[in-house]
Amino acid sequence: xxxxxxxxxxxxxxxxxxxxxxxxxxxxxxxxxxxxxxxxxxxxxxxxxxxxxxxxxxxxxxxxxxxxxxxxxxxxxxxxxxx
Amino acid sequence: xxxxxxxxxxxxxxxxxxxxxxxxxxxxxxxxxxxxxxxxxxxxxxxxxxxxxxxxxxxxxxxxxxxxxxxxxxxxxxxxxxxxxxxxxxxxxxxxxxxxxxxxxxxxxxxxxxxxxxxxxxxxxxxxxxxxxxxxxxxxxxxxxxxxxxxxxxxxxxxxxxxxxxxxxxxxxxxxxxxxxxxxxxxxxxxxxxxxxxxxxxxxxxxxxxxxxxxxxxxxxxxxxxxxxxxxxxxxxxxxxxxxxxxxxxxxxxxxxxxxxxxxxxxxxxxxxxxxxxxxxxxxxxxxxxxxxxxxxxxxxxxxxxxxxxxxxxxxxxxxxxxxxxxxxxxxxxxxxxxxxxxxxxxxxxxxxxxxxxxxxxxxxxxxxxxxxxxxxxxxxxxxxxxxxxxxxxxxxxxxxxxxxxxxxxxxxxxxxxxxxxxxxxxxxxxxxxxxxxxxxxxxxxxxxxxxxxxxxxxxxxxxxxxxxxxxxxxxxxxxxxxxxxxxxxxxxxxxxxxxxxxxxxxxxxxxxxxxxxxxxxxxxxxxxxxxxxxxxxxxxxxxxxxxxxxxxxxxxxxxxxxxxxxxxxxxxxxx
Amino acid sequence: xxxxxxxxxxxxxxxxxxxxxxxxxxxxxxxxxxxxxxxxxxxxxxxxxxxxxxxxxxxxxxx
Numbered sequence: 001x002x003x004x005x006x007x008x009x010x011x012x013x014x015x016x017x018x019x020x021x022x023x024x025x026x027x028x029x030x031x032x033x034x035x036x037x038x039x040x041x042x043x044x045x046x047x048x049x050x051x052x053x054x055x056x057x058x059x060x061x062x063x064x065x066x067x068x069x070x071x072x073x074x075x076x077x078x079x080x081x082x083x
Numbered sequence: 084x085x086x087x088x089x090x091x092x093x094x095x096x097x098x099x100x101x102x103x104x105x106x107x108x109x110x111x112x113x114x115x116x117x118x119x120x121x122x123x124x125x126x127x128x129x130x131x132x133x134x135x136x137x138x139x140x141x142x143x144x145x146x147x148x149x150x151x152x153x154x155x156x157x158x159x160x161x162x163x164x165x166x167x168x169x170x171x172x173x174x175x176x177x178x179x180x181x182x183x184x185x186x187x188x189x190x191x192x193x194x195x196x197x198x199x200x201x202x203x204x205x206x207x208x209x210x211x212x213x214x215x216x217x218x219x220x221x222x223x224x225x226x227x228x229x230x231x232x233x234x235x236x237x238x239x240x241x242x243x244x245x246x247x248x249x250x251x252x253x254x255x256x257x258x259x260x261x262x263x264x265x266x267x268x269x270x271x272x273x274x275x276x277x278x279x280x281x282x283x284x285x286x287x288x289x290x291x292x293x294x295x296x297x298x299x300x301x302x303x304x305x306x307x308x309x310x311x312x313x314x315x316x317x318x319x320x321x322x323x324x325x326x327x328x329x330x331x332x333x334x335x336x337x338x339x340x341x342x343x344x345x346x347x348x349x350x351x352x353x354x355x356x357x358x359x360x361x362x363x364x365x366x367x368x369x370x371x372x373x374x375x376x377x378x379x380x381x382x383x384x385x386x387x388x389x390x391x392x393x394x395x396x397x398x399x400x401x402x403x404x405x406x407x408x409x410x411x412x413x414x415x416x417x418x419x420x421x422x423x424x425x426x427x428x429x430x431x432x433x434x435x436x437x438x439x440x441x442x443x444x445x446x447x448x449x450x451x452x453x454x455x456x457x458x459x460x461x462x463x464x465x466x467x468x469x470x471x472x473x474x475x476x477x478x479x480x481x482x483x484x485x486x487x488x489x490x491x492x493x494x495x496x497x498x499x500x501x502x503x504x505x506x507x508x509x510x511x512x513x514x515x516x517x518x519x520x521x522x523x524x525x526x527x528x529x530x531x532x533x534x535x536x537x538x539x540x541x542x543x544x545x546x547x548x549x550x551x552x553x554x555x556x557x558x559x560x561x562x563x564x565x566x567x568x569x570x571x572x573x574x575x576x577x578x579x580x581x582x583x584x585x586x587x588x589x590x591x592x593x594x595x596x597x598x599x600x601x602x603x604x605x606x607x608x609x610x611x612x613x614x615x616x617x618x619x620x621x622x623x624x625x626x627x628x629x630x631x632x633x634x635x636x637x638x639x640x641x642x643x644x645x646x647x648x649x650x651x652x653x654x655x656x657x658x659x
Numbered sequence: 660x661x662x663x664x665x666x667x668x669x670x671x672x673x674x675x676x677x678x679x680x681x682x683x684x685x686x687x688x689x690x691x692x693x694x695x696x697x698x699x700x701x702x703x704x705x706x707x708x709x710x711x712x713x714x715x716x717x718x719x720x721x722x
Contacts, residue, residue: 006332006336008329008332008333008359009321009324009325009329009358009359010320010324012359021354022332022354022359049316049536050333050534050535050536052336052337055336055337055338055641055642056544057337057534057536057540057542057543059536059540075332075336077329077332077333078316078320078321079315079316079317079320079321079535079536079537080316080317080321080322080325080329080330080333080535081317081318081321081322081327081329081531081535081537081571081574082322082326082327082328082329082330082402082530082535083327083402083524083525083528083530083531083570083571
């Protein structure tokens with residue numbers, strides 16, 4: 001099944017080489033969890049600080065359980081701030 | 084710090100007074116708000132002789148504590164009609180602290196039409212007639228004034244907007260690289276302009292460093308404190324690398340990036356104005372992606388943004404400005420936005436108020452959506468030159484809305500709402516409604532916990548926990564604003580316990596006192612209550628602690644979020 | 660003999676930079692450094708080198 005993944009700020013470095021911008025489409029097995037997606041791209045889990053699926057936050061304790069669905073949009077940031 | 088300086092513009096005299104006992108434990112915002120509440124009649128005209136403009140460094144300013152160089156400025160705001168405090172970096176605060184000046188209070192108003200400048204040194208404070216710099220933009224002014232004195236004096240100045248007393252006029256503070264930082268919101272530039280002061284220059288030559296009473300204890304605490312700033316990923320890396328504009332993509336993803344005058348929470352062209360794009364552009368053009376706005380800053384969240392020829396275009400290029408002229412006005416050209424930022428710094432207008440204003444102006448048909456060239460022309464030729472249209476636009480978002488009959492005017496207490504939509508980020512919505520300062524994101528930055536996962540997480544789309552979150556953050560912020568610390572220490576402060584304990588320890592070592600965490604909370608609460616009381620007496624009632632009607636009626640895509648707090652739920656904010 | 664800043668201890672807090680009477684201290688990369696040709700150990704200005712007095716990390720030492 002296909003999902004869209006966006007990796008932002010310093011996590012951009014973990015996108016597949018040659019990816020333009022921050023976004024890539026991934027083809028995943030059914031039942032893939034957020035943690036599994038991040039691990040497949042070697043994103044250190046400790047760096048995945050802000051995670052959203054379809055614009056809703058998913059907190060760290062849920063990353064290993066949250067199963068992604070076809071068409072989901074997953075976006076991940078390291079710890080960043082502003083104001 | 085051992086004296087209060089008064090600058091009387093009615094009779095053009097200055098005086099130096101000892102610090103009254105009840106002001107001794109105050110600094111920064113605690114002091115400016117206390118002075119304004121004690122000495123300014125709440126119902127006075129903000130541009131009249133009874134208003135006072137108070138500058139105060141913070142309790143730790145001037146010491147070797149990291150990130151302690153912020154300057155507070157306070158007055159009755161001509162924009163909100165209530166009390167106002169702004170703080171900014173730059174070099175002035177540290178100099179005032181070294182000069183032993185706890186507060187500089189500008190009062191009265193000249194009876195004639197002349198302009199003045201004030202010069203502050205260790206030996207004297209003098210008022211002189213000013214002709215050379217009148218009418219100048221801030222960029223030219225800071226260079227001329229530093230050349231006049233032959234050294235990098237500290238400077239607080241108004242641009243043409245402040246001279247013209249526009250409600251969006253700010254006060255500029257020069258930074259270590261002779262660029263501009265801003266005491267931005269609420270029209271303090273108009274107050275300074277009403278007192279006919281073009282600039283205040285500060286020379287700290289001959290002053291020793293500020294030495295804490297217990298130096299050993301201070302250094303130990305300062306070392307721990309600085310380490311927490313470096314250790315926390317936001318203050319130690321995130322802000323340093325990307326600055327605040329990293330927020331564009333996050334707010335867009337979360338559906339909270341106000342777009343097209345607050346009609347949507349997402350902007351299709353967000354990538355073009357994002358922090359990642361800005362960072363890459365800066366690096367490619369030989370600018371500086373990291374830059375500090377005051378001596379002693381370890382966070383370095385500012386940047387130098389060059390144009391395509393590698394020449395300086397702007398610095399201190401913030402998320403709220405880029406959001407406002409970008410997503411909110413549908414402009415996707417970062418260079419045009421940077422040029423606008425430069426002009427706004429130069430003419431001396433608040434970049435947030437002006438950005439929100441342009442969104443309303445576009446809705447009103449004053450200029451087309453996305454028309455960045457016309458936006459630049461309006462800034463330079465109309466607002467900058469004080470044409471009748473320029474004076475309307477320079478009055479801010481509320482004013483333009485009233486003049487053109489627009490109903491979708493995103494303001495609270497007449498101050499423009501910054502870069503986070505209250506419907507889908509409800510914690511910041513509570514701050515916008517309830518803050519004594521009007522719609523001010525910094526006064527209780529709920530984004531940290533609603534969006535950024537700092538200090539825990541509170542779901543931005545739910546009402547649950549938001550009033551408490553906003554209240555706690557506003558109390559903490561009022562206290563931090565009194566120390567001279569940059570508010571971005573709040574990120575480590577929310578997650579690393581040693582940050583706040585070492586901050587309190589530094590204050591204790593500085594003054595040889597024994598404050599506890601409870602005392603600091605009490606200080607924050609007392610500042611908010613003083614400000615709230617002033618506002619009530621100025622005629623701002625609880626009906627002003629509300630968001631504009633359209634937030635309760637118009638669903639915000641993509642989450643179809645609505646603002647649904649009841650007045651009672653909001654008013655519970657003040658239950659402390 | 661001048662003073663120097665130990666890079667392993669320097670926390671780049673800039674406490675030293677603005678107080679040096681000879682403007683001998685500058686910011687290079689992420690650390691601060693003293694120009695030995697300008698450092699006079701604050702002789703005649705302060706009773707001991709000011710950068711060492713202010714440094715929170717004891718990083719300012721004789722070169």
